[in-house]
Amino acid sequence: MFEDTLELAENKLLLLYIFDKIKFPVSNNQITEIILENNFINYFTLQQYLTELLSSKFLRYTSESGSHRFLITEKGVKVLSLFKNRISDSKIQIVDDYLNKEIDSIKKEVTVTADYTIEQNNNFIVNLKALENDSILIDIKINVASNKQAKNLCEKWKSNSSELYGKIMHMLIED
Incomplete structure (x- = not known):
């Protein structure tokens, strides 16, 4: 019983350590990926711990463009x-090594967003956004005719946002 309590405490502290080390809000998917890739905690236990850390106010939710992200308090x-x-x-060493290797990828997921919603008459509104230090660089909403086009735009934006942003800016600013 005592060992279980120690493991529970260590795992919750490990989660707090990860959030503290990252220093910016992360999604449930991102924290789940970090934990599962390193075989620290199983998925269901992780979700329970996150709920408990939220209710004890060690973590809090922040909403950015409609998506919930965790942040250490x-x-x-x-x-x-x-x-x-x-x-x-x-x-700690495993977390540090992992974050040193993956932090740019995690940040990119946080600062570049692409999603879509269905509107009337089967039109889709695609929202493409890029942030830098909590400042909006670009926020574009585009109406497309199909789900396939919406998904395609989101994938292109997520995989190539900096180049696309540069091209858009060049076209808009060019004399």
């Missing part, structure tokens, strides 16, 4: 600073 940072030594060094 001051209370969470304080608890982490008091009990960080309870996280095994090997897990």
Whole structure:
């Protein structure tokens, strides 16, 4: 029983450590990917821990363009600073290595968004957005005729947003 309690505490602290280390809001999918890729916690236990960390106000939700993202609170940072030594060094090393390798990819997912909604008469509104340091660089809404076109635009934006942004800016600014 005592070992289970220690493991629960270490896992919740590990989650707080990850959120603190990332330093920007992340989605449930992103934190799930980090945890599952490193085999720290199973999916269902992770979701339970996230709910508990939210209810105890160690994490909070932030809504950016309609999507919920997790962010560590001051209370969470304080608890982490008091009990960080309870996280095994090997897990900290794994997290640090993973984040050093993947942080740009995680940031890109946060700062570049592409989604779509269905409107009347089977029209789709595609919303393409890019942020830099919480400032909107570009926010475009485009009406397209099919679900396929909407998905295609979203995929292109996510995979090539900086080049597309540059081309759009060049076309708009060019004399």
